[in-house]
Amino acid sequence: MSQSNQTHASLKIGPLLRDHGGVVALIIILAFNILFTPNFLQLQTLFVNISQVATIAIVAMGMTLVIATGGIDLSVGAVMALAGALAPLIFQSQFGVDYPALGIAAAIVVPLLAAAACGLFNGLMVAVLNVQPIIATLILFISGRGIAQVLTNGNLQTFNNKSFSYLGTGQILGLPFQGWLALAIAVVLFLVITHTIFGRYVLAIGGNERAARLSGGPVAQVKIGVYMICAGLSGIAGLIVVAINSASDAARNGNLMELDAIAAAVVGGALLQGGRAPIFGAILGAVIIQLVKYTLLANGVEDEVALIAKAGIILAAVYVQQARKE
Amino acid sequence: MLNSDAFDLRKYVSRNPQSVAVWIALFALIAFGVLRYDNFGGAYNFSSFLNYNSMFIVISMGMCFVIITGGIDLSVGSVAAFTSVIAAYLSPYGLEVALPLAVLAGAAFGAFNAFCIIALRIPPFIATLATMLGAKGGALVISGASTIAVDWGSNFTRMGMEKAFNLFPWSIVIVAIVGVMLWIILETTSLGRTILAIGGGEDASTLMGLKVNRAKAFVYMVSGGCAGLAGVILASGFGAGQPLEGIAWELSAIASVVVGGTLLTGGLGSIPATVAGALLLGLVFNILNFENGRGTISFSAYWQMVIRGGFLFAVILFQTRMTKGRKAKGAAT
Numbered sequence: 001m002s003q004s005n006q007t008h009a010s011l012k013i014g015p016l017l018r019d020h021g022g023v024v025a026l027i028i029i030l031a032f033n034i035l036f037t038p039n040f041l042q043l044q045t046l047f048v049n050i051s052q053v054a055t056i057a058i059v060a061m062g063m064t065l066v067i068a069t070g071g072i073d074l075s076v077g078a079v080m081a082l083a084g085a086l087a088p089l090i091f092q093s094q095f096g097v098d099y100p101a102l103g104i105a106a107a108i109v110v111p112l113l114a115a116a117a118c119g120l121f122n123g124l125m126v127a128v129l130n131v132q133p134i135i136a137t138l139i140l141f142i143s144g145r146g147i148a149q150v151l152t153n154g155n156l157q158t159f160n161n162k163s164f165s166y167l168g169t170g171q172i173l174g175l176p177f178q179g180w181l182a183l184a185i186a187v188v189l190f191l192v193i194t195h196t197i198f199g200r201y202v203l204a205i206g207g208n209e210r211a212a213r214l215s216g217g218p219v220a221q222v223k224i225g226v227y228m229i230c231a232g233l234s235g236i237a238g239l240i241v242v243a244i245n246s247a248s249d250a251a252r253n254g255n256l257m258e259l260d261a262i263a264a265a266v267v268g269g270a271l272l273q274g275g276r277a278p279i280f281g282a283i284l285g286a287v288i289i290q291l292v293k294y295t296l297l298a299n300g301v302e303d304e305v306a307l308i309a310k311a312g313i314i315l316a317a318v319y320v321q322q323a324r325k326e
Numbered sequence: 327m328l329n330s331d332a333f334d335l336r337k338y339v340s341r342n343p344q345s346v347a348v349w350i351a352l353f354a355l356i357a358f359g360v361l362r363y364d365n366f367g368g369a370y371n372f373s374s375f376l377n378y379n380s381m382f383i384v385i386s387m388g389m390c391f392v393i394i395t396g397g398i399d400l401s402v403g404s405v406a407a408f409t410s411v412i413a414a415y416l417s418p419y420g421l422e423v424a425l426p427l428a429v430l431a432g433a434a435f436g437a438f439n440a441f442c443i444i445a446l447r448i449p450p451f452i453a454t455l456a457t458m459l460g461a462k463g464g465a466l467v468i469s470g471a472s473t474i475a476v477d478w479g480s481n482f483t484r485m486g487m488e489k490a491f492n493l494f495p496w497s498i499v500i501v502a503i504v505g506v507m508l509w510i511i512l513e514t515t516s517l518g519r520t521i522l523a524i525g526g527g528e529d530a531s532t533l534m535g536l537k538v539n540r541a542k543a544f545v546y547m548v549s550g551g552c553a554g555l556a557g558v559i560l561a562s563g564f565g566a567g568q569p570l571e572g573i574a575w576e577l578s579a580i581a582s583v584v585v586g587g588t589l590l591t592g593g594l595g596s597i598p599a600t601v602a603g604a605l606l607l608g609l610v611f612n613i614l615n616f617e618n619g620r621g622t623i624s625f626s627a628y629w630q631m632v633i634r635g636g637f638l639f640a641v642i643l644f645q646t647r648m649t650k651g652r653k654a655k656g657a658a659t
Contacts (some may be wrong), residue, residue, distance in 0.1 A: 072451070129646045134398060134451050135580070135590055137643075142577050143635025149628035259455060272449055304471065307463030311456040315442060322447045 021320050022284045029291045037298045048178065049290055051168070051244065054178035055080075055237040057286035059257055060264035061182075061189055062230030064282040067265050068193075069205045069223055070274030071126060071133035073230050074263055078144030079118045079253025080238030085148035087239055088157040088248045091164055104163050108239060115235025116228050118144060123224030141258070148250035157248040168243030178240045184281065185233065190279045199277075203224060206274020226261050259310065264289050267317045289313070293317035345587045345599035352606050355613065363616045369493075371612070377486065377495040377610035381406070381556040383601055384501045385575060386582035387508050388552030390472035390600040391545040393583050394512075395524040396592030397443070397450040399546065401580055402553040402603055403572030404461035405435045409557030411465050414474040414567025424482055425558050432554020435461055436547035443546065444539050458576075465569035474567035485561030497559040504555065508548065509597040517541060525592025574631065581638040582607050584645060607637060 033040040059076050066073045087107040090096055096103025118140050125136035170177035193199035202220040204212040213219045234254070242248040266272065267288050268281030292313060296306045359366040385402045392399045409428040416424035435457055442453035476482055485496045512518040520541040523531040532538045556575075561567045585603030588595030611630065 115388075125642070129643070131642055131646065132590055135584075135642065138577060138580065139635045139639045141635075143639075144576050144634045146631025146635065148630060150626065153626065154628055155623050254509075256459075260457060262452070262455075266452075272452070302467070303464035304463045307459050307466070311458075311460035311463070314452060314456045314459075315446070316450050317447060319446045320446045 020318070022269065022281065022288060025267070025288050025293070026284065026305065029288065029295060033291070033295055033298075039274070039297060040298070045294075049175040049287075049294055050179040052294075053286050054176065055240050055289035056063050056257070056289055057182045057283045058178075058185060058233050058237045058240075058266055059230075059261040060268070060282040060286045061186060062226075062233035063258075063261040063267065064270045064277055064279060065177075065189070065193075065202060065226040066133070066230045067206075067262075067270045067272060068202050068274055068277035069226050071226070072137065072262065072272075074134060074137040074258045075118060075122060075140035075144055075229060076230065076234040076237075077254035077257035078141050078148070079115050079231050079234040080241065080257055081145045081148040081250045082151075083115045083235035083238035084242040084248045084253040085152050085157070085250045086111040086114055087164065087242055088159050089151065089227040091161060092157070092159055100163070104161075107164060108167075109244025111239060112232055112235045115231045115238070117231075119228035120224065122231065123227035124229065127220040127223035145250060148253075152248070152250050154250065159246060159248075165243045165246055168240045168245070181236075181240075185236075186279050186283055189229075193277050193279060198225065200224060202277060203275055206271075206276070208275075208278060243275040251263055259314065260286075260289050263310065263314045263317060266314070266321060269321075271321065272318065280286065285317075336620060337406050345596055345602065348585055348587065348599060348602045348606055350608065352602050355609050359468070359609070359613050359616065363620070364432065366616060373489060373493075373495050375608065375612055376498040377559075379604060380495065380497040380501045381559050381563075382575070382578050382582065382606045382608060383498075384504060384552045384559070385506055385549075385556045386579045386586075386600050386604040387597055388595060389579040390506065390519065390548035390583045390586070390588055390595050391401065391512070392450075392549045393525075393580070393588055393590060394521055394592055394595040395542055395545050396528065397542070397545070398454065398580070399436075399439065399549045400451060400454040400576045401435060401439060401457035401461055402549060402556070403575030404458045404465065405432050405550055405553035405572075406417045406464040406557040406560060407572035408432075408435070408461045408468075409554040409563040410571065411469045411474050411557075411567035411569050413482075413558045413561040415468075417476040417561070418480055420480045421482050421485055421562075425485070425555075428558045428561075429554040429597065432441070433547045433551040435553070436550020437543070439550065440543040440546040444542055462569075462572075469567060469569040471569060473569070476561055476565055476567070478565070483562055483565060486559055486561075486565075493551065495563075497563060500555070501559075504552070505597060505601060512595075512597055521545060522593060522595075525589075525594070527593075536642050565657065574634070577634060578604075578607060581634065584638065585641050587645075590642075607634075610637065 008209060039045065059080070063073060063076065090110055091103040091107040093103070096107065122137050125131045125139070126133050166177060168178060172180050193202065201217050201219070201297060202214060204217060204221055209219065234257075237257070238254055241253050264285030265282050266285065268283070268285030269278040270276055270281065289310075291308065293306060296309060342487040365371055385406065389399055389402065409432045413424045416427055426447060439450075439454050439457050442448045442456070443450050485500070488496060490496050490499045512521065520531065520536045520538065521544070523534070523536055523608050524538055524541060528538060560571060582604035583595070584598050585606055586596060586599035586601070588600060610633070614633070
């Protein structure tokens with residue numbers, strides 16, 4: 001990274017990386033791809049990447065809110081699996097077949113309610129029982145996927161349902177539906193953070209929880225709220241993954257998503273200590289994670305090596321961030 | 327310097343009510359199993375139970391050290407998978423080569439964790455989460471994503487397949503030796519006291535001049551080394567290095583540690599109680615298997631994950647009540 005900056009001797013590399021590390025990384029990855037990856041500058045590439053990045057971005061935004069309160073949510077991937085397992089069960093049930101429109105509506109609403117319930121569980125554990133977020137969300141990290149597998153008996157559920165698949169394959173103005181959805185969610189969350197009392201408390205809790213509590217803030221409710229939002233967004237992401245694949249695999253849906261989401265949030269500028277909620281940063285982070293995956297895949301690097309690369313990105317991002325704090 | 331009273335049973339009981347509860351629950355569950363199922367107390371169940379759970383006992387003991395300092399190690403499962411592959415590759419040279427080198431490989435991952443946490447100041451769960459990914463990727467790369475058969479000609483498989491004194495699997499004997507060593511380190515040495523002090527308050531420990539960084543590096547390397555040993559047991563007991571094993575092992579280990587009464591906030595913890603916690607968790611599944619066998623209930627394998635999470639949940643509920651009660655009495659800290 002330092003080599004690309006050598007020509008500008010006057011530029012201070014350290015502060016640049018610290019304050020705009022995400023943007024710098026994005027430019028480097030894009031430049032690399034334009035130079036080395038065949039057929040990178042094609043509309044098809046853009047389409048594929050947007051349709052895949054949306055789920056990471058949506059979960060990462062929820063994770064950003066949780067991290068802003070000084071928490072963490074390891075259960076996002078499991079919640080995705082749970083929501084994704086419920087949807088086909090509902091629209092393929094007798095009820096869903098008899099009333100297709102109602103079936104689709106229920107197949108979206110019920111999984112999201114289930115996801116929100118998971119968030120409520122996490123929130124209660126953290127805010128009321130004062131269990132550390134890592135441990136509290138570890139419970140659903142493992143059980144959530146287990147419940148999804150129990151529900152489906154571990155089977156792959158395949159389906160052919162055009163209206164449900166729209167979530168993952170639909171297009172608006174030639175670009176994937178889920179990309180627009182992610183953007184809409186980002187705008188809403190940005191407004192919530194910047195313009196509502198809830199948003200102010202999210203940042204206040206992360207900044208100084210004691211002070212927020214002493215000033216009479218509804219700390220517990222706000223914390224429960226962010227875990228529910230995070231889980232709800234994970235539920236949406238789970239539905240999108242199922243819709244993209246026209247199949248629900250509880251063992252794989254959202255697997256390791258917690259890592260992608262944490263990495264995206266951190267790369268996007270979220271502080272693990274809390275107090276910052278860069279929503280659009282989370283999208284930037286998600287785009288970087290996605291592009292790294294795409295770059296490795298397009299250049300024939302094995303999946304296993306990609307895992308190691310991802311580990312490196314996470315460590316580098318958190319390290320740079322720690323340096324910023326000090 | 328055996329001046330600690332940790333080995334005094336009466337004081338142990340009064341200080342660790344939860345540990346005692348775990349021991350009682352453990353013996354009650356064993357009694358229940360022996361009375362209810364024909365083969366429960368049989369030699370086969372006894373040794374296969376110990377053999378399988380020796381892996382979880384050893385990673386739980388390493389995890390106990392880490393949690394006492396207020397940290398966490400999420401990489402143990404992947405590290406065990408990695409070292410099981412290493413051990414399988416080294417098995418033709420015999421146990422005396424494969425065992426120490428695989429444990430060293432595990433400790434190297436622990437050293438990497440420690441480096442990230444201490445030198446780079448990365449929070450433990452992020453550092454160990456990254457190592458979890460890295461070790462998993464590494465295990466898949468060196469194994470070509472397939473299981474690696476061990477060499478049956480050498481003495482390597484004796485550890486997992488044969489019994490000492492015709493009674494205990496060798497794996498549990500080795501784990502027991504490691505456990506006693508760790509117990510002594512924690513309860514009687516200055517290193518052990520430093521480890522306990524860090525969990526009580528890291529800044530205060532630093533100000534008191536304790537060698538905090540050295541102790542932290544030690545606990546992560548112990549945890550990595552324990553995971554390495556679990557990997558050797560895995561390869562030796564099942565005849566193959568298994569790069570895809572180890573999923574959710576960290577959860578079992580954390581649950582065992584918590585069940586044993588170690589506070590997740592650090593500063594308090596005990597090796598024997600952790601072992602009891604690991605045995606209790608294993609026994610719950612053992613009994614569920616027997617119930618399945620009798621046909622009274624029918625659990626798919628997927629229930630295991632749900633139950634494991636539920637178990638952790640129950641213990642956390644129990645522990646929050648305990649700590650609240652202790653604080654109310656003014657006996658905290």
